[in-house]
Amino acid sequence: GQQLNQSPQSMFIQEGEDVSMNCTSSSIFNTWLWYKQDPGEGPVLLIALYKAGELTSNGRLTAQFGITRKDSFLNISASIPSDVGIYFCAGQLPTDSWGKFQFGAGTQVVVTP
Amino acid sequence: NAGVTQTPKFRILKIGQSMTLQCTQDMNHNYMYWYRQDPGMGLKLIYYSVGAGITDKGEVPNGYNVSRSTTEDFPLRLELAAPSQTSVYFCASSYSVLTDTQYFGPGTRLTVL
Numbered sequence: 001g002q003q004l005n006q007s008p009q010s011m012f013i014q015e016g017e018d019v020s021m022n023c024t025s026s027s028i029f030n031t032w033l034w035y036k037q038d039p040g041e042g043p044v045l046l047i048a049l050y051k052a053g054e055l056t057s058n059g060r061l062t063a064q065f066g067i068t069r070k071d072s073f074l075n076i077s078a079s080i081p082s083d084v085g086i087y088f089c090a091g092q093l094p095t096d097s098w099g100k101f102q103f104g105a106g107t108q109v110v111v112t113p
Numbered sequence: 114n115a116g117v118t119q120t121p122k123f124r125i126l127k128i129g130q131s132m133t134l135q136c137t138q139d140m141n142h143n144y145m146y147w148y149r150q151d152p153g154m155g156l157k158l159i160y161y162s163v164g165a166g167i168t169d170k171g172e173v174p175n176g177y178n179v180s181r182s183t184t185e186d187f188p189l190r191l192e193l194a195a196p197s198q199t200s201v202y203f204c205a206s207s208y209s210v211l212t213d214t215q216y217f218g219p220g221t222r223l224t225v226l
Contacts, residue, residue, distance in 0.1 A: 006155075041219055088155060103156040105153055106155065
């Protein structure tokens, strides 16, 4: 499958700081999704993006669908302890129309008080 | 609604043993998926189903089998367990091909020794 490069792999931040992570690929995607996974749980969808340039917010989270359609960004503002977890991006190729996704390897976020 | 449930939560198998990972959803979703998650990697699609009686291979189907006799259940079968199948397995479901409706179960952690 196509490779999604997600960075950074991990980040240690202080409570109150802003967090930025991104996902890039050499392929064009129709859809970008951002998930959060808590320890011992399955991923939970945070934000879905469907159009190039789209900027969508969900509380303190903001994600953008890159203009080139080859990347996406997720920002978390004013981090709190419960933001700890692994954040995954997922992209849907134009040839995969039924809900099939490529997943990034995840960004581990650790928040210290 | 319970959402997507998976059993067991943990299992240790010996090489060559077989087992079935159970997945049930009570949301009347048509689409169901099985993923595996290896350390430091994104989710890889094993098999998927678009409705009762219809299944198809995903990205990494070798060593696995599935069936979909009802809308609610989508079991994953390992016939001859191998150490390479040590992973965390997630089942997911969605109502349609719309990408923002995929719900994940809590996962099954499988170790093959």
